[in-house]
Amino acid sequence: MKVTMQRNKSICFILPGYSYKALGGYKITYEYANRLAECGYRMTVFYPQFSKNCHYSLYGTSAGFYRILKFLVARILRIRWFPLKNVKEILRLSYSKKVLSRFDVLIATSIDTAFNLHSLGLDESKSCIYLIQGFENWKPFLESHVFESYKFPMKKIAITPWILEKVQSCGENATLIYNGLDFSYFSLSKKIEERNPLEICVMYYERSTKRFEDSAAALEIVHKKYPNLHVNVFGVFKNPGTFPEYFTYFKSPDRKLHNQIYNNSAVYVAASESEGFGLTVAESMICGCAVACTNNGGFASMVTDGETGLLSPVYDVNVLAQNIIKLIENKDLRIKLAKAGNENIKKFNWETALEKFVNVIEEK
Incomplete structure (x- = not known):
């Protein structure tokens, strides 16, 4: 089914840092970015390496800078585990209100990115979407933080019915959109x-x-x-x-x-x-x-x-x-x-x- 709406918006997915390893949540984000770019949207992926919600040890800080180095090497050598097409990438040490204010639509892809996006206090002309890919009650977040994030003034997308039920349990609502699967990448070849x-x-x-x-x-x-x-x-x-x-x-x-x-x-x-x-x-x-x-x-x-x-x-x-x-x-x-x-x-x-x-x- 082809999308026929007029598409003139700039859209930015926010991921919790660059990952040089294949991760399911990142893969779904990249798939959406590529496919939305094919629809005519101006697509960007933003990688803040450090979050306001975390206190970094020496090891954590070193790991963050190591990921930055990996990102730069991958970009120079054009090596990556998932190819992006007509999608820009921006890497910063932390969240930048100046950078993110440029986009018409901002999409948080995790609880960490949702909290940081909300804290920026962007003006109401910006459309913010929260792509909820799991019940992320792991450190440094507690279950209460998860439900707090569901109350942020963002459009919400839940990828499965059980996540939708979690959102609805705190008086909020979300659009249920199952993840798409790439049937050209995986296939049944042996009976x-x-x-x-x-x-x-x-x-x-x-x-x-x-x-x-x-x-x-x-x-x-x-x-x-x-x-x-x-x-x-x-x-x-x-x-x-x-x-x-x-x-x-x-x-x-x-x-x-x-x-x-x-x-x-x-x-x-x-x-x-x-x-x-x-x-x-x-x-x-x-x-x-x-x-x-x-x-x-x-x-x-x-x-x-x-x-x-x-x-x-x-x-x-x-x-x-x-x-x-x-x-x-x-x-x-x-x-x-x-x-x-x-x-x-x-x-x-x-x-x-x-x-x-x-x-x-x-x-x-």
Whole structure:
């Protein structure tokens, strides 16, 4: 569906600093920036390296300047993990009212950027949007700060129903816009019926909320029953050197390899305690994996237990392991869930997301 509105606005996405590693929230932001640029909007991404809400240690300060150096090197060498097209980038040490006042529309992409944008006190002619990609009650923010941010005088976008419910619970409202998925990047290339049920894939991530240790513990239970189990692990971090022998780790796989990992696996496992959406679950479903994951708001927006995947309670390693075993032992169930998930995930398309996003930008 093509967007047909007149587009003459300058728009700036605000990200919480430059990241030289692939991150889901950044990927969604970059996708919107590229697609809005194609619609004719003048697009910019703004990276403030330091936030007013954080007190930086020597290590934190050094890390911030290291990210700045990475940004400058990447720009000079034209190396980046996500290509931007007709999108400008501005990097500053901190938030600049002078710089941000230039834009017609300003879009906060996290709780930190929402607080900082609100504190600038921009005049009312500026349209501010808060793209809420998760319930971000992690340091330095508390749950009370999250709900406070929902009350800021900004248009709000929630990416899943559970986030929308959080916003509504404090008397505010938001537009529900599911993340779009790139069906040209990921695709199903190996028949679901032909996959080895003992080939599993999982993402390694260092943030504690991803609960990789729970995925690993569940897979260890499965391995004790099936010694031929093989786990394909991918991530953007250095191999920690603690993986068991039946794990194979792929650091920052390119498009071809990433597709191969998903397509060569029968089951995708994820144990996060909280997710705004859960891009890797969606990607695995596009590629034909049956999904065994935890029942958090983000995953549950894509996975219905027993219909498009299997859900287990957060932190319950034993139930997660039993769900994986169920998919290994019951071929018909695994094929049924994988095919249903592959079909269901097609509704998360960029055409629909972009049209709704533009409606929010243009509404008075």
